[in-house]
Amino acid sequence: MSDSRRHVFLRAVRFADIDSQGHVNNVRFLDYLEDARLEMFHLDLHREGGEVFSGLVVARHEIDYRRPLTFRADPVRVESWVTEINPVKFVLAYEILDDETVFVRARSVLVAYDVEKARPRRLEQYELDYLERFHTTG
Secondary structure: OOOOOOEEEEEOOOHHHEOOOOOEOOOHHHHHHHHHHHHHHHHHHHHHOOOOOOOEEEEEEEEEEOOOOOOOOOOEEEEEEEEEEOOOEEEEEEEEEOOOOEEEEEEEEEEEEEOOOOEEOOOOHHHHHHHHHOEOOO
16 A cells, blocks of 8 residues: 555556566566656656656665566556755665565665756755655654
8 A cells, every 4th residue: 555655657568678587577666666756756746737856866776576567467556755965965765666565665765956066955945845745754
């Protein structure tokens, strides 16, 4: 069951995701996480009429592969939530799952980044407020 403080993104398992072992290749899961972040920090905010995040870089990924995910007609859920917030960075946790199985658990450290100055920046207040919507320790 999804927690209301989690962002939920539905991701289709594409034939191109499948490797010679018959399951989603471990590297492809990074695409699933990236698609969920794009939805969470850009597309959803754009649809809401809000200001999108202006510059985030991934400083670290950790992925635990729990069960093989095979090709299927139904999408999987990529659920994301914020576990830590600091002035310049935050930690995003994820699960890739369906109603019965958790396939992947992951974490990313994301850093606010000023693209023009090519250096980290402080998170803006609107970004901090948005992150708080998904902040949980679970």
